[in-house]
Amino acid sequence: MAVRRLHPEQPESFAFTPANRAWAEKVIARYPEGRQASAVIPLLWRAQEQHEGWLPEPAIRHVADMLSMPHIRVLEVATFYTMFQLAPLGKKAHVQVCGTTPCQLRGAEDLVRVCKAKIAAHAHELSEDGDFSWEEVECLGACVNAPMVQIFKDTYEDLTPESLEALLDDIAAGREVTPGPQTDRRFAMPEGGATSLTEIADTTTGGDPVPHVVDGAEAASHVFAGEAINAGGQDFDGVPAPQTTAKAAPKPVEKAKDVKPEAVEAAAAGAPGSVQSSLDLEGEGAPESEPDLLKGPRGGKPDDLKQLKGVGPKLEGVLNDLGIYHFDQVAAWGPEEVAWVDARLKFKGRIERDGWIEQARILAEGGETEFSQRVADGDVPSSKA
Incomplete structure (x- = not known):
């Protein structure tokens, strides 16, 4: 490793700005009494950012004093890790x-x-x-x-x-x-x-696949013309900021016209089992619309919903309790129906993630999917009744 020495020209003193001082005290408080030295690296990094991107010797002493550490111990940290710059950097x-x-x-x-x-x-x-x-x-x-x-x-x-x-x-x-x-x-x-x-694939509307485009262009994070980096101490410090947006008021659990009464009662009570009402039934602003539900399977014979990827015996029971028994019911869902069903499942997002609607359309027409064939061959243990 190359020898790393302090720059020959040093400022007379260093002190954290009030904002950075408050940040540093919050970081130190995360550690139990006697372990404050564990905060040495984040404090040195903040000192470096405040001092135009490099770490002067007075800043090393300042951090050591805040942590009640010998100056030489903090100097050892600063000179060991190459993430700490020991000489002035270019302003731009x-x-x-x-x-x-x-x-x-x-x-x-x-x-x-x-x-x-x-x-x-x-x-x-x-x-x-x-x-x-x-x-x-x-x-x-x-x-x-x-x-x-x-x-x-x-x-x-x-x-x-x-x-x-x-x-x-x-x-x-x-x-x-x-x-x-x-x-x-x-x-x-x-x-x-x-x-x-x-x-x-657009699995919610049945449309043609759309290009997967991500516009990742963004401006550089640093400031030109020599302004000190993070001089105000306003960047993310590892502690989430208080939530500023109001959360939607909880939505009451509504009894669906064709849902079994016992399923609705269990949902309203937050009971574990068929309907997981205790997990975010309040909604997050997405519009919901109740899909077509049935009181029972047509002709007394439900479709084997376990042929849908991600649906096992337990989840099939949840869907049946909601009044969903057939592939054509699933195939008819749009975004609002997906939101309604999604809010009543234990794991949100699985409908779109596993492509239920696309699979259901194929199966409703009498076709097979790669997954349904695996189910038929007995290669999917979790889909066995």
Whole structure:
């Protein structure tokens, strides 16, 4: 490991801002008495973020005093972990070039040459204007998009020397940049284009499959022009913020016209078993519409709902108690009917996840699915009555 020393030029003092001080005290309070030293890494990280992205020696002493630790112990932590920067960083960008094997094989050395030419001859040196610095680091976790760099909290991938130069020029000029792949591919898809998960089936309306598109473009997380990172201490601290949106008022359990009375009574009482009313029957804003329900199976013979993927004997009983006995009932559901049934099942989302409606349409027409064939062959133990 390279020797890591404190920068020769240090500020006279350091103290957390009031917001960061309150945050630090909240973190320290998470640990039992005598174990406050466990908070050393998050406090050092917050101090680094407050002090323009690097950790000065007075900040190390300040954290040590807050945690009642010897100064040398906190200095050992700061100099051991390379996540802590011990020298000033570029005000507009600190470029971390991944130099691990995948990036090396894909041209990381060319990116290092760009940094040496455009920023400074050596790692951890500031550019002449003080706006840029760079270093080579180990794996940054985007191997499939090699070579790549990280600038503050964002990664820029699929780089070439030319695209890295253009990226640095854009940052220098204050132009907005987009993190992620710097080519036309999305995220980690193969270079030749996506070969899987290219579309999703619309299982609720019966429509044709629609393209699976994710618009992942987003602005860089850091601020240009040298503004201190996280100076206000407003980022996520591991403690969820209070809920600000009002929760919908609980919906009463309504008796469906064809639902068995005992099932409704069990649901209203929150009893375990056929209807799980105790799990979010209040709804979450999604419109619900009661599907066509039956008092009993037609001709006294229900369909084998266990031929639907995800439906075992117990869940089949729940559906029967609700008044659902046949594939054509399931096949007729739209989004509102799905929401109604979903609210009365123990595990929400399984209707769409397992594709019940699409399967039910095939089975209602007398066809077979891959899963129903497995059931018929006895390969699905959970679907046996």
